[in-house]
Amino acid sequence: MISKFSLSLFFFFLVNNTLFSQIKSYSDISPKGIEVCSILDSVNYVPDSLKQIVCSTLKAKGFDFTKCFVDKRISIDEKEKKIYIHIWDIDYLIESRNLERSSRKHKIMPSQVTHSGYYGGEIVYDINTKTAKFLEDQ
DSSP states (O other): OOOHHHHHHHHHHHHHHHHHTSOOOOTTTSOTTOOEEETTSSSOSSOHHHHHHHHHHHHHTTOOGGGEEEEEEEEEETTTTEEEEEEEEHHHHHHHHHHHHHHHHTOOOOOOOSSSSOOEEEEEEETTTTEEEEEEOO
16 A cells, blocks of 8 residues: 555656656747747657757758757648748847837847847658758748
């Protein structure tokens, strides 16, 4: 028979594990309506089966992983057999957030880009050929 102490200890670890395994919120840097998490977070929105492919694609493009964020909205096109994973640059997110805030206040806020060539785009993974490519936002 399980003692009350053991049962309490079990629930304590279960609750702690649940709390600490959740995806960190980056709502302070992302514009309204966009949910993102760092590509480096151990728990992020990229399916485990695609994490290596996403990282390889970003590495081939020379992106800094510390500045890459993945969007929660991952699209699957059943007809074309493709998966679309939107990638954001931290400065792109912050700039968009600042523009959103300044438009509410009717002020122009200066850009605070910390590196050159910030980007946004999506990784398109072809299920049939098992290849991925990065398409930049225009």
